[in-house]
Structure formats: structure tokens, C-alpha cells
Amino acid sequence: MIWLTWRQQRLEAMIGGALLAVLAAFLLVTGLDMASSYQHLGVAACLTSYTPTCGAIDSAFRDQYGTLSNAVVWLNLLPLFFGILLAAPFDLELEQGTYRLVWTQSITRTRWVALKLGLLVAAAVLISLALTALLTWWRTPFDQLDGSFAPHGFDFEGTVQVAYTVFAVALGLAVGTLLRRTIPAVAISLVGFLVLRLGLEGWARPNYVPPVVKTTVPDALKRSDWLLDQYLQNRAGQQLSFLDVMRTCGITRGKQVSLSNSCLSQHGIVTVLTYQPADRFWQFQGIESAIFLGLAAGLLALTIWWVRERIA
Amino acid sequence: MTVPLQTTDLGKRYGRQWALRDCSLTLPPGRVGALVGPNGAGKTTLLQMAVGLTAPSTGSIAVFGAAPRQHPLRVLPRVGFVAQDQPLYCGFSVAEMLTVGRKLNARWDDTLARTRLTRLGIPLDKKVGALSGGQRAQVALALALGKRPDLLLLDEPIAALDPLARREFLHTLTEAAQAEGLTVLLSSHIIADLERICDYLIILSASRVQLAGDIAALVAQHRMLVGPRAEVAAMAQEHSVIQTGHSGTQATLLVRTNGRVAVVPHSWAVQEVALEELVLAYLGQQLTEAPEPTAYRGKGVRA
Numbered sequence: 341m342i343w344l345t346w347r348q349q350r351l352e353a354m355i356g357g358a359l360l361a362v363l364a365a366f367l368l369v370t371g372l373d374m375a376s377s378y379q380h381l382g383v384a385a386c387l388t389s390y391t392p393t394c395g396a397i398d399s400a401f402r403d404q405y406g407t408l409s410n411a412v413v414w415l416n417l418l419p420l421f422f423g424i425l426l427a428a429p430f431d432l433e434l435e436q437g438t439y440r441l442v443w444t445q446s447i448t449r450t451r452w453v454a455l456k457l458g459l460l461v462a463a464a465v466l467i468s469l470a471l472t473a474l475l476t477w478w479r480t481p482f483d484q485l486d487g488s489f490a491p492h493g494f495d496f497e498g499t500v501q502v503a504y505t506v507f508a509v510a511l512g513l514a515v516g517t518l519l520r521r522t523i524p525a526v527a528i529s530l531v532g533f534l535v536l537r538l539g540l541e542g543w544a545r546p547n548y549v550p551p552v553v554k555t556t557v558p559d560a561l562k563r564s565d566w567l568l569d570q571y572l573q574n575r576a577g578q579q580l581s582f583l584d585v586m587r588t589c590g591i592t593r594g595k596q597v598s599l600s601n602s603c604l605s606q607h608g609i610v611t612v613l614t615y616q617p618a619d620r621f622w623q624f625q626g627i628e629s630a631i632f633l634g635l636a637a638g639l640l641a642l643t644i645w646w647v648r649e650r651i652a
Numbered sequence: 653m654t655v656p657l658q659t660t661d662l663g664k665r666y667g668r669q670w671a672l673r674d675c676s677l678t679l680p681p682g683r684v685g686a687l688v689g690p691n692g693a694g695k696t697t698l699l700q701m702a703v704g705l706t707a708p709s710t711g712s713i714a715v716f717g718a719a720p721r722q723h724p725l726r727v728l729p730r731v732g733f734v735a736q737d738q739p740l741y742c743g744f745s746v747a748e749m750l751t752v753g754r755k756l757n758a759r760w761d762d763t764l765a766r767t768r769l770t771r772l773g774i775p776l777d778k779k780v781g782a783l784s785g786g787q788r789a790q791v792a793l794a795l796a797l798g799k800r801p802d803l804l805l806l807d808e809p810i811a812a813l814d815p816l817a818r819r820e821f822l823h824t825l826t827e828a829a830q831a832e833g834l835t836v837l838l839s840s841h842i843i844a845d846l847e848r849i850c851d852y853l854i855i856l857s858a859s860r861v862q863l864a865g866d867i868a869a870l871v872a873q874h875r876m877l878v879g880p881r882a883e884v885a886a887m888a889q890e891h892s893v894i895q896t897g898h899s900g901t902q903a904t905l906l907v908r909t910n911g912r913v914a915v916v917p918h919s920w921a922v923q924e925v926a927l928e929e930l931v932l933a934y935l936g937q938q939l940t941e942a943p944e945p946t947a948y949r950g951k952g953v954r955a
Contacts, residue, residue, distance in 0.1 A: 343755050347748065348741070437739045444703045444733040445756035446799070448724045652706040 341447065341455045348429045356425050360467070363415075364474060371478040374405050378481040387484060387563075398485070409482060409492065415475065416495055420533045422467050423508020424526055426460045431516025431525050434651065453647040457640055460509055468505035472497065487564025489621050491541060494566075498625035503632035508533050510636035514643045517651075540631065548627045552617055555610045564618035575608035585609060654717040656681055656803040656835040657702055661711035664697045670859045671697040675711070677854055677864045679837055684829055686846040686867075687839035688931055689856035695839035696736055698856065699807045702837075703733045715803065729759055732796030736807040738789055742781030746791055749780055753798045765798035772824070786817025790824065797828050804829070806838035810845060818842075822849050843928045853927075855934045862934045867927060874930055877905040879920030887920070895933035906933040 346353070378384060383401050386394035433439050443449045475496040479488070488497050495501075511532055516525035546568050561567060572580045580588075589603040604610075616624070657679040664671045672694035679685050687695050700706040701713050704720030704727060712719065718726040740749055746769060754760045769776065774787050783791065789809060796804060806825075810818045826849045829836050837854075840846055853870060855863040863870065874894070877887065881903040884896060891907040898904070906925060916922055925933075 341755070344752055347744065351743075437735070437737065438741055439739075440705060440733075440735040441739045441795070442752075442756065443705060444728060444731070444735070445753065446725070446729040446758055447756050448728075649707075652700055 341452065342459065344442070345456055345459050348433070349426070352425050352429055356422060356467070359421075360470065363418075363471075367474050367478045370408060374408075374478075374481055377401065377404060383481065383485065401481070401485075405481075412475075412478070412496075413492060415471075416537075418471060419468060419501060419504035420508050420530065420537075422464065422505055423510075423533070424512050424529060426463055426509045427512025427516060427529070428522060428526065430456060430460065430513055431520075431522040434517060434520045435522050439651070449651075450644075450648055453644050457513065457643065460513070461506055461640070464505045464509045465502055468502040471505075472499075472501040475501075485563065487562075487566070487618055487621075489564060489566035489616060489618055489624070494545075494621070494624070495541070498622065499629040500625055500632070503629035503636070504537065507536075507632040507636040507639075510639035510643070514639040514646075517643045517646050520651075536635075540628065545624065545628060546616070548624050549616070549620060551614050554613045554615070556613065561613055561615060562618055564621075566616040566618070567613065568616065569612075569614035571612055572604075572609055573612050579612075580609065655679070655714070657713075657715055657837065659698075659701075659711065659713045662698070662701065662708055662713050663710035664694070664701065664706060665709040672701075672856075673710075673859050675856075675861050677861055679835060679852065679854075681835050682833060683835055683852040684826070684850045685835075685837040685852040685854060686843075686850035687837055687854050687856060688841065688843060688846065688935075689839075689862075690841060690935060693856040694859045695856055696807055699733070699805050699837070699839060702805055703728070703731055729757065729799065730802045732799050732801035732804040734789075734792045734796050734804075734806040734809050737812070738792035738809070740780045740788060740792060740795075742779070744780050745777050746774060746780060746783070747776040749791055749795060750776070750798065753795045757799045759800045760798055761800050762798070764800075765794045768794050768797065768824070768828075772820075784817070786813050786820065789813060789817065789821050793821065793824060793828075797832075800832070802835065804834050804836045804838075806836070808839055808841075810840060810842065818845060825849065843931050847927045853931075855931060857935050863930075871925060871927060871930060873909055874925045874933075875907055875909055876923040876925050876929065877907055877916060877920050878923065879903060879905075879917070883917070883919065887916075890915075895936050906930070 378401065381397050381401050383397055386397055433442075439449075439452075442452060476483075479493060479496060483493055483497075486493070488494060508529070512525065512529045515528050515532070516522060519525050519528075546566075551568055555573070572582075572585055574580055574588075585604075588607050588609070655678055657677075659675050659677055662675040663673040665673075675694070675698065687698065689695050697706060701708055702715055702720060704724050707721045715727045716730055720727040720731075741752070744752070750762065750765050750769075753765065754762055766776065769791065772787075772790055774783065774790060780788060780791060789812075793806075793809070796806075804825075809825075810821055813821060822845060825836070825838075828834065838846075838850075847867075851867050853863065853865060853867050854861060877891070879887070879902070881898055881901050884903045884905065887893070887905060887907075888896075891905065891909075893905050893907050895906040896903060906929065
């Protein structure tokens with residue numbers, strides 16, 4: 341069975357392997373370059389003791405690597421890509437009817453489905469662990485600057501990559517098993533994955549645990565906290581727009597004056613911060629991973645049940 | 653030796669549609685059985701239930717005494733199955749297909765499978781997708797036979813083949829069946845081909861078993877009566893008429909004699925029936941009253 345699964349997935353494994361290799365090469369080259377600039381520019385030193393030049397250093401580093409860092413966000417699609425790549429041969433087997441050949445050899449379909457699913461999930465875990473390791477290393481400079489709680493870091497580090505990939509493969513397998521048509525199954529899995537993944541990130545993740553709301557005069561926040569919202573508020577507790585504040589402080593359009601903290605404190609204007617403290621990182625990783633892995637377990641159970649009971 | 657295949661009141665329903673119902677039959681050991689019937693008669697359903705691909709809705713099926721669905725490991729190693737359209741992995745080479753057989757079957761005979769294909773001139777390194785229909789069918793058969801089965805089930809194995817490939821396929825099948833003492837059941841709607849290789853007949857039509865038994869005995873039990881059309885009603889009272897045909901003033905009756913020597917008036921001629929006529933007669937009367945179900949009981953046929 342292991343031989344057969346490997347032989348059936350050989351082409352997909354080669355495509356996936358080639359992609360992983362190209363990706364690893366790209367991340368290694370850019371990652372090493374970024375790490376050396378990080379040292380060279382002296383960004384690390386600024387983190388321990390802030391000197392007047394640090395603002396310029398920080399901007400220089402971000403100017404140089406910001407585009408790259410934004411491009412890497414696209415790698416969020418990798419769990420989906422690998423999930424579908426792993427699930428497709430299984431779906432094709434059900435579509436093309438070759439399962440009738442395998443299930444009438446001296447092997448039960450229960451054993452067949454258990455072994456296949458086991459191997460595919462194991463492959464998904466291995467691939468996503470490799471990706472997590474690679475991306476976590478690559479992001480080291482940004483993690484030190486900004487922490488890893490905001491989506492740019494959270495999505496690639498910890499345990500969520502594994503959970504996303506296992507969920508994607510389970511979704512591809514379950515939909516393919518129910519429909520017995522590979523292309524519609526791939527399309528539905530794509531949409532299903534993106535809706536859940538983006539929906540949770542946008543609406544659910546900021547509130548897994550109620551965020552901390554803090555009122556400060558100077559806006560002090562740890563770099564690694566995940567800032568969700570920030571606004572200015574007057575003594576009466578009303579939210580102020582930037583224009584309101586300018587008017588209050590007597591700044592008129594065209595005059596080049598910066599808002600001074602003294603003006604703000606004089607009028608009792610404070611900054612209200614809504615954020616998730618950095619020490620909740622692993623708790624949130626756990627919650628999000630549990631959601632995706634729980635759904636994946638349900639989908640895999642459905643696949644096994646369907647194969648055992650509903651396919652002839 | 654336990655009975656290779658036995659069904660009792662077996663039925664399969666898909667939604668409100670019966671694919672097969674009230675099916676009671678026995679395939680005796682060592683026989684080469686033909687499962688005949690029009691498309692949608694339940695042939696595939698019956699064969700799939702015999703290998704546990706489909707679960708029965710009613711009744712029971714036993715292969716070598718075991719229910720395929722409940723005890724797959726008592727049934728599957730002893731049964732070779734060639735599914736409809738002979739599913740194979742098109743991207744695999746023939747040798748890799750044989751590796752599939754070797755990896756998934758404890759009783760696999762690799763030498764036998766290889767020799768058989770080599771003798772047929774099928775290159776082992778060729779991709780399955782690049783083979784002709786006839787060669788693919790041979791690979792599917794070699795896979796089924798490589799298991800060293802005691803029962804071989806084939807679902808429409810020759811439907812898509814040209815006459816030459818068909819003959820070659822049936823030749824391989826007969827040879828193997830004789831050499832190994834196999835029990836075979838193959839479904840088809842090409843009656844002429846079956847006549848040469850089968851000795852047992854099961855007619856399925858409108859989801860029911862219309863007739864089952866030893867071919868020679870069945871042929872011997874039936875006669876074709878040709879006589880004046882005016883006397884058809886009288887004849888029908890004396891004989892069990894399966895099918896009536898007319899041409900002008902002449903009438904042709906296919907009747908079941910049940911072993912009795914039929915006494916017929918001088919105005920009627922008695923003829924032997926050919927297998928094909930017999931099958932067509934039973935398929936033709938599918939929607940009229942079904943005959944008594946017949947089943948193998950030890951030997952011969954119970955009327």
C-alpha cells in the first residue's frame with residue numbers, strides 16, 4: 341500500500357518537491373542577505389538602546405525589505421496548494437473508478453482508506469513543518485522588530501501552518517470523496533479554505549480572548565504586542581478625529597506644526613489602544629490550530645465513513 | 653468444497669428503484685457461468701455484491717460460505733474480479749500493475765502473471781494507457797488470475813473488444829479456467845460468444861432472475877413448436893409457453909417441456925432450440941409473468 345500510494349503520488353511529489361526546493365533556495369538567499377543587512381545597518385543595536393539615528397536605520401531596513409516581506413505574505417497560499425496537491429490523486433482514484441481494482445485485491449477498504457489518509461496527513465505535517473522552520477528563520481529580523489503576533493508573523497510561525505495544511509488536505513479528500521469529481525472538488529476546496537482561513541483571521545482571531553483596552557497619555561506599547569485599534573479620546577470620553585485634535589491644539593491648515601504631547605495632556609486627550617498582549621501568542625496559536633485540526637479530524641472521519649459505507 | 657456463490661432472496665435498492673430483487677441462485681463449483689441480461693438488469697449489482705463493493709439491501713449473499721461485506725478477508729483473497737471497463741492505472745507500466753497485484757495479494761503468483769502476458773506479446777515495460785483495448789483487458793485478466801483465485805468474476809469483460817480480441821480473451825479465460833479448476837461467472841450481452849465457453853446460464857432481466865441452470869439441460873427442456881396460428885390457444889393450455897411469435901397464419905411457440913415428452917398434434921412441428929433463441933425468449937417475456945425460479949440443487953435443474 342505504501343508503495344502504491346507513493347507510485348500514485350509520484351508526479352505530485354516531484355512537483356511539490358521542486359516547488360519546495362525553489363522556495364527554500366529563494367528564502368535562503370534573501371534570508372541570509374536580510375540577516376546580514378540587519379547586522380550591518382545596526383538594527384539590532386537600536387532595539388536595545390534607542391539613539392536618534394535609529395529612526396533612519398529602521399526606515400532604511402524597511403525600505404530595503406518591505407516589498408519582499410509583503411510578497412512573502414503570498415506564501416499563505418502554500419498550505420492550500422500542498423493540501424490540494426496531496427488530495428488530488430486520491431480524488432482521481434475515486435473519480436476514475438480504479439478504487440474498484442484496489443478494493444477487490446486482498447485488502448479491506450477500511451485498511452486502504454486508513455493507510456492512505458495516514459500517509460497523506462503525515463506528508464502534510466512534514467511539508468508544513470519544513471515550511472514553518474524555513475519561514476520562522478527567514479522572519480527573524482522582522483520578529484525582533486515587530487514581534488510575531490500580527491498576521492504577517494502569526495500565520496507562518498508556531499503550529500498554525502501545520503493545522504492549515506492538514507485542514508486543506510482533509511477538505512480536499514472529503515469533498516473529493518463526496519463528489520467523486522476532482523475538478524469541482526478542487527474548486528470547492530479552494531473557496532472553502534479561503535473563506536474559513538480569511539474569515540477567522542479577520543473576524544475571529546482578534547477576539548479569541550477579549551483584547552486589552554488601555555488608555556495612555558504617551559502611546560506606549562510593546563513592539564511584539566498585536567495592535568488592533570488606536571484612537572484619540574477627550575476628557576468626556578468622546579472619540580476624536582485627527583482634525584478635531586488639530587483644531588483643539590490650535591493648528592491650522594498649512595502651518596507646519598507637529599502635535600506636541602504637552603498640548604494633548606493639557607486638553608486631557610489620551611490615546612486608547614486596543615491590543616492583544618504578546619504573551620498570548622501561544623494561546624492564540626493553540627486556539628487557531630485546534631479549530632483547523634478539529635475540523636480536519638471531522639472531515640477525515642467523514643471521508644473514512646463515506647468510503648466504508650457509501651461508495652460501491 | 654463449499655459453494656462458490658450462493659444468494660438467497662438477494663435484493664438491492666437504490667432509492668425507490670430496485671436494481672436487483674428476490675434473487676436466489678447458486679453457482680456450482682467448477683462451472684463457467686454466463687450472467688446474461690439487458691443493460692440495467694442488475695448484472696453489475698450482483699457481481700459487485702459478490703466482492704463486497706456493494707452491500708445488499710435485502711437477503712444474503714455468500715461467497716465460499718462467507719458474506720463478502722462482513723468478512724472481506726475470507727472472500728477477497730479467493731476471488732478474482734475484473735470490474736466493468738477494467739479499471740487500471742493508465743500511468744503505470746504493465747510491470748508496475750503486476751507489482752500492485754504482488755503487493756496487495758498474499759497468494760500472488762508473479763511468474764504466472766508475467767508468463768501469461770509475455771506469451772500474449774504484451775510488453776511489460778509499456779504504459780497501460782498506451783495499450784490497445786484488447787491488451788488492457790488481458791492485463792486486467794492477468795491481474796485477476798495472478799491472485800490464484802478459486803472464483804473469477806468478470807463484469808462485461810468483452811463488451812468493448814473487437815471480435816479478434818474478444819476471441820483471444822475468451823481463449824485465455826477458458827484455458828486458465830480449465831488449468832486451475834476455477835469457477836467463473838461472467839456477465840455479457842453477447843450470447844454467441846458465451847455459448848462456446850460457458851456451461852451454466854443465469855438470465856437476469858427486469859431486476860429478477862428469469863432462468864438459471866446447466867445450459868445443456870436448459871436447452872433440452874425447451875422446444876420450439878411451429879403450427880397453425882388458430883390453434884395457439886389450445887396449445888397454450890397444454891404447454892408452458894415462454895414466447896409466442898407469429899408470421900402470417902403460422903405461429904411459433906417456445907415452450908418449456910419440463911422433461912416430459914410433449915405430445916403435439918400432427919399439425920405442429922417440434923424443433924430443438926438454440927441457446928440464443930432461449931435467452932431471447934426469456935428476455936422478451938420479462939414484463940409478463942415470471943416463471944418459477946429455478947436454482948441448482950446438487951445436480952441438474954429443478955423445475
